[in-house]
Amino acid sequence: METACQGEVFLYDEMLGYAGFEARAGQGVLEGSKAVVCIGGLTDGLLSLRYLPALAAELQQVGWRTFQPVLQSSYRGWGFASLDDDVLGIDKFLSFLRSKRGITEVVLLGSSTGCQDAVHYLKVGKLTDIVHGIVLQAPVSDREALSVETSGNQVEALCEFAKTASKMIAEGRGEEALPRAACQLFGPPDVITAYRFDSLTRRLADDDMFSSDLSEDEMKQKLGHVHTPALLIASADDEYVPKTVDVSMLCHRMADAMAAGVARTAECLVLQQGGHGVRGQDAQAHFVDAVARFVARLSVHELPDGTHLSRLTWEVSLANTLRGRAASVPSGKPLLVAIAGMPGSGKSRISQILLRLLQPDCLVVQMDGYHTKLSDLQSRPDAADAVYRRGAPDTFEVSSLREALKRVKAGESSVKFPAFDHARGDPVEDAVCFDRRVHRIVLVEGLYLLHRNDGWQEIPDLFDFKVYLDADLEECIGRVKERNKVIPGYTPQEIDKRCEEVDRRNAEVVQLTQGEADLHAGPKLNQAPED
The missing domain is CATH 3.40.50.300 (P-loop containing nucleotide triphosphate hydrolases)
Structure with a gap:
């Protein structure tokens, strides 16, 4: 099935040539100061989030615009990128949206490893004052996903490359590439730095935010700073989650670990079907409706049932x-x-x-x-x-x-x-x-x-x-x-x-x-x- 979407492609970083995309439903220029910014995961690029066209159409109905940036980690670049690199890119993108597109309120929607970007941005980003909420779609542990995908000799290779990466980092060579065979454990790209390998595979490393074996205190250390309203959307049949993990329980543990969870502004939705990428019309319709309802509750300050969501200020x-x-x-x-x-x-x-x-x-x-x-x-x-x-x-x-x-x-x-x-x-x-x-x-x-x-x-x-x-x-x-x-x-x-x-x-x-x-x-x- 073809994925196509009307919209505008533009450069938000003229020096490095990084592009952004505004998805639209129908012709014409959209106006409005509220935007959902979609951050993809490993190997993702423009329109790789298959639900983007349907999401843009639904968000347009509630007065929100939809954007997606290409970051340093997009496509095959994630092996050389870090969460900090992505934060710098998101800073540039939000700055562009604010100055060139009139955007004053943002919801960050992270997909897969993009969830780590959204969470990390709330901790160290420069423009968190305009971020009014986050959506985490498929907040999955890369470390546990590897355990699902590797077996036999691959497990032994994973351990050996982990030792090599740790040694290189200790020697100040964390930005140097591991042997190409290390990347074959992940698939594309062809190269990965010692730092990024370590971050994705080591317990409590920078990327390790959503693992089921984290204690309550460890999860608070990773997610506690999330002070904006948050919507966590997981799939019960996510192919990258070990079968032994209770997806619903893990999702609620994540929400409870957040400051927003204490304030009762962190919510969970578990899709029964759709897998890691929210595949299929029914799953996408459920997902899109949930996101639209979430952002609508950020926009209306006085709702009759008292369900307005606001940031901790x-x-x-x-x-x-x-x-x-x-x-x-x-x-x-x-x-x-x-x-x-x-x-x-x-x-x-x-x-x-x-x-x-x-x-x-x-x-x-x-x-x-x-x-x-x-x-x-x-x-x-x-x-x-x-x-x-x-x-x-x-x-x-x-x-x-x-x-x-x-x-x-x-x-x-x-x-x-x-x-x-x-x-x-x-x-x-x-x-x-x-x-x-x-x-x-x-x-x-x-x-x-x-x-x-x-x-x-x-x-x-x-x-x-x-x-x-x-x-x-x-x-x-x-x-x-x-x-x-x-x-x-x-x-x-x-x-x-x-x-x-x-x-x-x-x-x-x-x-x-x-x-x-x-x-x-x-x-x-x-x-x-x-x-």
Whole structure:
């Protein structure tokens, strides 16, 4: 079946002669400031993404234009290119679109290894401010794909060339080509550098972002920085995914690892058919419809069902502030940060987002781990009242928290913290471990970190930087009521009564501490002046 598409081919890099293509449905010049930029994978070039004509036609209906650049890695050039090389090319392409085509909002659509380009661009690209979302079509591990395609003597050859590549890189010869036989493991091109071979075949190398054997922490390190809305589209019958891999589970693990996943703006779609390249009319129709719906939700700011997708903005700004602060702290000392706010203000959410944005040298500690054990509360003279008020300032082991924070500041190499197990309703000891060699930023999130009464007097002074989450009191109480509906053994009336009598009182106590903050943060990013 012939693949053809109307459109315009143009040079976006006059010096090197790199071309771009705008796909169109019908005659005429398209107008509009929103564009989906398609980034192909290994060996891909113009129109090698067979769904491009149908995608352009559908996107045109929702006011989005469709482009595809030729990059250094396109066609047979990927063996000499790197993700950084592609980022430079994407920078040039987006700059051209902005200045010559009036494009101000972009969604990067990566296909296959182009998914790595899209993810990497969000980390190091210069024009990320105009990237409002990413689509990852076939985010597949090249390393695992090789395991599907190689057997027998090829496996032995793969190991030998991996050793050769590693040795060449150690000798400063990473940009030199491996013997031609190394390329035959991949197919075209005829040459591949030691660096690119290593990147595509070694665990946790630059290209290794989507492998099923990555741990949760490793996946967060690879994907955590993705702060724009993301649509991950995988095929259950992808021929490059090992049969032992649950495609749906892996896709959701990737989404959960992203900062966007914490914000619930990373979504997954698993096509039952279509394979790696989304082949066939039915699969393409499903894919095209999903992408069009995704970008439409980026465009409309007020949807009746509240499904508008937006980038993380103030969260990224806060992460950048903390990264800058940490850089000014003497080597070997962590930046100790308090994230304080009322119940329901989003402390856990922002902490998990920051954890991903600040990977790999960030640790999150929950103040809730220092809840007094239920059995200890029950042994107090005011047992009934103490249990009912659990979560108030005097129902925490403040002295234990104080000592742990002092140990971190004193320079100890390792400090263990408890965490609260909601299933058990009690803390679990030694659940989180601070490692001075790894963690440059320690985020402690909780209600009373800025409180100076009820035994908390010394706590605020132990932090290097204090953040208060601005939020509306009534909205916070509403969230707590909704959240507590899942607690077994209580009627809705009992839950509402306790929220009003306990959580509201705690929230009012926390509100009084906001003046201790160095920075106020929230959707409006109302920042306090910094020193």
